[in-house]
Amino acid sequence: MDHSTHHSAAAHGHGTTWATAMKATLHCLTGCAIGEILGMVVGTALMWGNVPTMVLAIALAFVFGYSLTLFAVVRAGVSVKAAVKVALAADTVSIAVMELVDNGIVALVPGAMDAHLSDGLFWYALLGGFAVAFLITTPVNKWMIGRGKGHAVVHAYH
DSSP states (O other): OOHHHHHHHHHTTOSOOHHHHHHHHHHHHHHHHHHHHHHHHHHHHTTOOHHHHHHHHHHHHHHHHHHHHHHHHHHTTOOHHHHHHHHHHHHHHHHHHHHHHHHHHHHHSTTGGGOOTTSHHHHHHHHHHHHHHHHHHHHHHHHHHTTTOTTHHHHTTO
8 A cells, every 4th residue: 555545544544453553652652661761760860859850751751752753754854844743743642641651650659659770669660651551552543543643644754
């Protein structure tokens, strides 16, 4: 199927598969995980409190999440300015849902916010949060792609 047919089908809610949604969500999860883990490591190493560490982790999750899409779209020959618009349109909702769910779970796991990098609880809560966030974000991405939104915007550049 050529890109124009795929985009047209996605824009009308047809042809969106769970596999496509899962791939988009995995892409989002990769950027979020890189940024969030880096933020948690830096905040913890600098002995920051929970709130500034979480703010840094979430900010870096957005930066790395957007960056993965941005670099891919620029590699496809799109200007940086246009690529930024594509990345914002493609990833904002997905990253926001992923971060809300993941950080909500970490905040709700007793003791996770006070755990250190060397504690298994820290990693179990974080990885468990990523797993649940993936499960919740995948149907959101499927719904958005089926309406020509979110990661469907990126398909025109692949």
